[in-house]
Amino acid sequence: MKVNQIYVNLPVKDIQKTKEFWTNVGFSINEQFSDDKAVCVVMNDNIYVMFLTEEYFQTFSERPVPKGDTTQVLVAIGLNNREEVDEVVNAAVANGAYQHEEPQDYGWMYQNSFWDINGHGWNVTFADMSQMPTE
Numbered sequence: 442m443k444v445n446q447i448y449v450n451l452p453v454k455d456i457q458k459t460k461e462f463w464t465n466v467g468f469s470i471n472e473q474f475s476d477d478k479a480v481c482v483v484m485n486d487n488i489y490v491m492f493l494t495e496e497y498f499q500t501f502s503e504r505p506v507p508k509g510d511t512t513q514v515l516v517a518i519g520l521n522n523r524e525e526v527d528e529v530v531n532a533a534v535a536n537g538a539y540q541h542e543e544p545q546d547y548g549w550m551y552q553n554s555f556w557d558i559n560g561h562g563w564n565v566t567f568a569d570m571s572q573m574p575t576e
Contacts, residue, residue, distance in 0.1 A: 446488070447487065447488050448491050449488075449489070449490045450490075450491045450493055450498065451491070451492055451493070451516075451561050452492075452493055452494070452495045452498035452507075452559075453492045453493065453494065453495070453559045454494070454495060454559065456477060456478065456480050456492065456494060459492045459559060460475070460480040460492075461536075462536050463480070463492075465532065465536040466533050466536060467528070467529065467532055468482050468484065469482075469483045470482060470483065471483050471489065474489070479491055479493045479494070480492045490516070509560045512562055514561075515563070515564055516564070517566060518563065518564070518565055518566070519566050519567065519568060520565060520566070520567050522567050523567050525567065526544075526551055526553050526566065526567050529553075530553040530554065530555050530565055533557065533563070538555040538556060538558060539555060540554065540555050541554050541555060541556050541562065542554055548572065549569050549570075549572035549573045549574065550566060550568040551566065551567045551568075552564055553565050553566075
């Protein structure tokens, strides 16, 4: 079995600010799946992030929405090169996010990261698997 799409669902307080943030970072919006309760950010042809108002998010889960000072998930995304990694993180920071650690360079893998305007953690990476250590 193989998954053909993934939808990550994350709670947010303000749909419009979230939409503006991710558009400014450089991602497109699937308007067909967006409204005043949700915005669908297109990561690629098969990966989408659904940012849902906290109230709407609660219709999908009986568990409480985590408070802003907790972390339940870190989303990691892979890009095509180191420059793209820094472009995304720099654009995020320029639009209200903040960097949560210094970039990490492992030679074969490069990682940078940020907390978005809603407090969600994003690890942005580039990996050259041909250079991955065998031991």
